[in-house]
Amino acid sequence: xxxxxxxxxxxxxxxxxxxxxxxxxxxxxxxxxxxxxxxxxxxxxxxxxxxxxxxxxxxxxxxxxxxxxxxxxxxxxxxxxxxxxxxxxxxxxxxxxxxxxxxxxxxxxxxxxxxxxxxxxxxxxxxxxxxxxxxxxxxxxxxxxxxxxxxxxxxxxxxxxxxxxxxxxxxxxxxxxxxxxxxxxxxxxxxxxxxxxxxxxxxxxxxxxxxxxxxxxxxxxxxxxxxxxxxxxxxxxxxxxxxxxxxxxxx
Amino acid sequence: xxxxxxxxxxxxxxxxxxxxxxxxxxxxxxxxxxxxxxxxxxxxxxxxxxxxxxxxxxxxxxxxxxxxxxxxxxxxxxxxxxxxxxxxxxxxxxxxxxxxxxxxxxxxxxxxxxxxxxxxxxxxxxxxxxxxxxxxxxxxxxxxxxxxxxxxxxxxxxxxxxxxxxxxxxxxxxxxxxxxxxxxxxxxxxxxxxxxxxxxxxxxxxxxxxxxxxxxxxxxxxxxxxxxxxxxxxxxxxxxxxxxxxxxxxxxxxxxxxxxxxxxxxxxxxxxxxxxxxxxxxxxxxxxxxxxxxxxxxxxxxxxxxxxx
Numbered sequence: 028x029x030x031x032x033x034x035x036x037x038x039x040x041x042x043x044x045x046x047x048x049x050x051x052x053x054x055x056x057x058x059x060x061x062x063x064x065x066x067x068x069x070x071x072x073x074x075x076x077x078x079x080x081x082x083x084x085x086x087x088x089x090x091x092x093x094x095x096x097x098x099x100x101x102x103x104x105x106x107x108x109x110x111x112x113x114x115x116x117x118x119x120x121x122x123x124x125x126x127x128x129x130x131x132x133x134x135x136x137x138x139x140x141x142x143x144x145x146x147x148x149x150x151x152x153x154x155x156x157x158x159x160x161x162x163x164x165x166x167x168x169x170x171x172x173x174x175x176x177x178x179x180x181x182x183x184x185x186x187x188x189x190x191x192x193x194x195x196x197x198x199x200x201x202x203x204x205x206x207x208x209x210x211x212x213x214x215x216x217x218x219x220x221x222x223x224x225x226x227x228x229x230x231x232x233x234x235x236x237x238x239x240x241x242x243x244x245x246x247x248x249x250x251x252x253x254x255x256x257x258x259x260x261x262x263x264x265x266x267x268x269x270x271x272x273x274x275x276x277x278x
Numbered sequence: 279x280x281x282x283x284x285x286x287x288x289x290x291x292x293x294x295x296x297x298x299x300x301x302x303x304x305x306x307x308x309x310x311x312x313x314x315x316x317x318x319x320x321x322x323x324x325x326x327x328x329x330x331x332x333x334x335x336x337x338x339x340x341x342x343x344x345x346x347x348x349x350x351x352x353x354x355x356x357x358x359x360x361x362x363x364x365x366x367x368x369x370x371x372x373x374x375x376x377x378x379x380x381x382x383x384x385x386x387x388x389x390x391x392x393x394x395x396x397x398x399x400x401x402x403x404x405x406x407x408x409x410x411x412x413x414x415x416x417x418x419x420x421x422x423x424x425x426x427x428x429x430x431x432x433x434x435x436x437x438x439x440x441x442x443x444x445x446x447x448x449x450x451x452x453x454x455x456x457x458x459x460x461x462x463x464x465x466x467x468x469x470x471x472x473x474x475x476x477x478x479x480x481x482x483x484x485x486x487x488x489x490x491x492x493x494x495x496x497x498x499x500x501x502x503x504x505x506x507x508x509x510x511x512x513x514x515x516x517x518x519x520x521x522x523x524x525x526x527x528x529x530x531x532x533x534x535x536x537x538x539x540x541x542x543x544x545x546x547x548x549x550x551x552x553x554x555x556x557x558x559x560x561x562x563x564x565x566x567x568x569x570x571x572x573x574x575x576x577x578x579x580x581x582x583x584x585x586x587x
Contacts, residue, residue, distance in 0.1 A: 080455075080456055081455075082452065082455070105456065105457075105458045106457070106458055108456065109456075110452075110453060110456040112450070112452050112453060116450070116452060117449060117450045118315075118317075118449075121315060121448070121449050121506075122315075122500060122503065122504050122505055122506045122508075122509050123445075123449065123504075123505075123506060124504070124505070127445075127506075128449070131445075131446055131449070131450070131453065131457075134442060134443075134446055134454075134457050134459070135456075135457030135458050135459075137442070138458075139443070139459070140439055140440070140442070140443075141442075142441075142442065143442070167504040169504075183453075187457075
């Protein structure tokens with residue numbers, strides 16, 4: 028099978044208030060692979076993902092998606108892309124049950140004004156099973172631990188039945204057991220030829236968990252299969268002290 | 279006393295006013311739940327305070343208390359103020375909360391200046407204009423109540439229609455955007471509802487206290503349930519009851535303004551909820567903690583005795 032590209036980024040420059048955060052970055056993500064985006068704090072990892080998701084408009088550059096053999100812009104394939112934000116980005120005291128939150132993953136497929144139905148509930152419950160939380164459906168979300176929150180967010184993304192998954196630091200602050208569950212699930216997604224992109228902070232586990240790696244620090248320094256790219260030179264280059272000229276992005 | 283209340287309930291004027299404030303409470307309870315959960319309830323406070331100069335300028339322009347003109351003035355100056363707050367916090371180094379209190383108090387100050395100026399003028403029409411500060415529900419006419427009822431029904435229907443989208447964007451707006459929903463449409467719909475609710479409440483509750491109507495029912499209702507639907511319905515009911523009871527209190531007494539009475543009743547609901555709700559209440563939490571502590575102490579005691587032998 029020929030090697031396919033899921034996302035192609037061409038000469039992307041992103042700036043906050045005229046200060047470039049990502050500079051002239053070109054890289055591609057292979058379809059059906061598990062890719063880690065690594066780099067020091069303030070390197071622009073989250074910025075890259077947020078630009079790919081159209082939260083931030085780039086100054087220049089193009090992002091081309093390929094979903095099911097069709098080339099398209101982000102807007103055209105929005106519903107094939109699932110996003111898992113950092114779980115600290117929401118208020119967990121919101122009055123909702125775990126199932127309510129997972130069901131939100133179905134909203135995109137439903138579109139405006141349509142209500143969730145039996146089928147959506149069945150899918151949501153199925154995804155809760157997958158993340159190992161079948162008995163949590165009616166639990167109030169404020170009662171969840173950090174790891175459980177992350178798994179609920181992952182279940183919500185799985186309920187989207189997307190082709191591309193983007194996760195922002197899904198392993199931050201979760202326990203070892205949860206880390207294992209999450210990585211197994213992401214691995215299973217790639218087996219179904221889904222593309223999974225993860226902002227990752229732990230260099231120790233990159234080789235063990237991922238197929239591909241992207242090193243970024245204000246620009247894409249190197250990217251490709253772990254075997255070729257995950258080298259000491261590339262790591263040193265990315266984490267070199269004088270490289271990081273920025274004051275740091277939002278955490 | 280009891281007879282007095284019964285007579286009141288059969289009094290036409292009271293029925294009108296109570297219906298108006300009741301609907302208003304219902305509406306602001308429902309809308310306020312979303313505003314409070316989005317942590318935007320303070321914006322409602324800023325909006326209502328900064329409506330005052332608009333009311334004054336509206337009056338100066340037409341020289342009469344044409345309600346539509348006054349409310350339009352209120353809406354315009356309220357919107358200008360919220361726009362300025364957003365602009366300030368985004369474009370300058372002034373933080374959001376500082377920008378908010380700064381704009382709120384300067385607009386309110388300007389409003390007081392204009393109001394005082396109008397009161398000193400010779401225009402006989404101005405009498406009663408100051409009721410916008412504390413609210414004067416007894417000035418409510420049947421057409422005002424009709425307006426409130428129509429807007430309330432429309433807004434409540436829209437809440438039902440947008441239920442899924444409101445829930446999504448109140449909980450996780452970033453995720454909502456990635457699903458293909460327009461954040462602008464949802465946010466605009468919700469803001470318009472908040473503005474309309476506040477504007478409708480200005481005449482009867484007044485600019486100072488109208489935001490309490492948004493926050494109070496939501497905070498009280500949140501204590502009793504963990505389901506958004508139940509919280510929203512309860513907030514509506516609490517708002518409704520507060521509206522009617524506040525009107526009742528102000529009708530029984532002499533020279534008791536309606537707005538503050540409604541807010542006092544509402545605060546009662548909030549206090550009771552904070553203390554006595556079964557799971558989140560202060561008392562329930564205390565007793566759960568004490569029980570937990572006792573059982574741990576007993577376990578430790580058993581362990582100790584076991585080691586002693």
